[in-house]
Amino acid sequence: MSQPPLLLTVGEIARRLDTKVHRIEYVIRSRRIEATGWAGHARVFSEANFDHIASELIRMDADRHPSTRSNG
Template structure:
């Protein structure tokens, strides 16, 4: 018997990526990431969505670090 698909709420994604919920919400909104479905009133996202959000979070952090590093 196969495993059911992993579906994660915004809060669970934030917990797994060790960041604040508002950052996850920003990425979802600005990158127009579609929810995989709904669980009651909560949007749920797939593992592929989690991977996409994680890569976008890393890219944002890299851009921020590049902008704040002193220029020589």
């Protein structure tokens, strides 16, 4: 039997990425990432959304600290 899709709240995404909730909120808002659905009053996001948010945080951090990039 297949597992139901994993749905994550903003707080859970922040916990998994070890960052603050306001950074996750900023990425969601600025990149116009749509919630997959709602669980009560909480927005929930798919694993694909999680991957997108994680990659945007990495990109933002690289833009903020260009000296940490590799010179490949």
